Amino acid sequence: MAEPATLAPEAGRLLVATPTLVDPNFDHTVVLLLDVDESGALGVVLNRPSPVPVQEILADWSGLVAAPDVLFAGGPVGTDSALAVAALPVGEATDPVGFRRLYGETGIVDLDAPTELFGSALSGMRIFAGYAGWGLEQLANEIEEGAWYVVPSVPADAFGADPEGLWQRVLRRQPGELAWVSTRPLDPTMN
Numbered sequence: 001m002a003e004p005a006t007l008a009p010e011a012g013r014l015l016v017a018t019p020t021l022v023d024p025n026f027d028h029t030v031v032l033l034l035d036v037d038e039s040g041a042l043g044v045v046l047n048r049p050s051p052v053p054v055q056e057i058l059a060d061w062s063g064l065v066a067a068p069d070v071l072f073a074g075g076p077v078g079t080d081s082a083l084a085v086a087a088l089p090v091g092e093a094t095d096p097v098g099f100r101r102l103y104g105e106t107g108i109v110d111l112d113a114p115t116e117l118f119g120s121a122l123s124g125m126r127i128f129a130g131y132a133g134w135g136l137e138q139l140a141n142e143i144e145e146g147a148w149y150v151v152p153s154v155p156a157d158a159f160g161a162d163p164e165g166l167w168q169r170v171l172r173r174q175p176g177e178l179a180w181v182s183t184r185p186l187d188p189t190m191n
Contacts, residue, residue, distance in 0.1 A: 006148075006151075007150045009036050009143065010036050011102050012032075012103035012153055013152060014031065015029075015030070015031040015033060015148040016150075016151055016167065018146055018149060020147065023147075030045070031043040031044065032046050032085070032153060036136075039135075040135045040136045041133065041139045043133075044072070046126075046157060047165075048072055048073040049068050049072050050071045050072060050129065060115045061115060061125075063115075064125050066161070068163070071129050075131045075132030078130050078131055079130035081129070082129055083130075084109035084126070086099065086124060087106045087122065087123045087125075087158065088101075088121065089105070098114075098118070123159075126158060126159060149171075
């Protein structure tokens with residue numbers, strides 16, 4: 001079977017862990033790339049909800065996050081800090097104070113800003129403990145070695161109600177042979 005084609009990493013694209021990636025921090029993960037530049041790449045793992053409700057850590061923000069309303073394990077870097085990813089309604093041209101647009105309608109929210117600034121200004125939001133980061137060469141090498149598929153994202157990826165099934169859903173919608181990877185059992189011994 002030929003290797004599936006992969007896109008170049010850029011903000012708004014997804015890194016989908018391939019079955020050969022053995023790092024337990026990234027096993028079957030889907031990472032939303034938030035920033036890619038000459039110094040490296042930064043993203044958050046979208047499919048690792050924690051059991052910790054947002055209400056327990058950042059109570060003021062709990063009414064604004066998408067279900068499930070828990071903190072997500074965004075990655076192994078900076079796990080003692082929080083990062084909020086949010087989306088504005090489609091076509092919204094004006095960014096609220098405390099929102100920094102990264103691509104399309106998606107950006108990050110300053111968690112020190114008053115929640116009243118956001119109200120109905122957001123169409124979705126998640127809060128992540130930690131993030132994933134790579135030096136640019138490091139990520140390029142991992143992609144070349146076959147650890148990651150780089151694929152387009154859709155808005156529902158970041159804020160969908162079933163994050164645990166995201167790995168399979170993202171792969172299933174890809175063209176050609178890449179969609180077949182979604183049928184691979186999580187435990188290959190069950191094949």
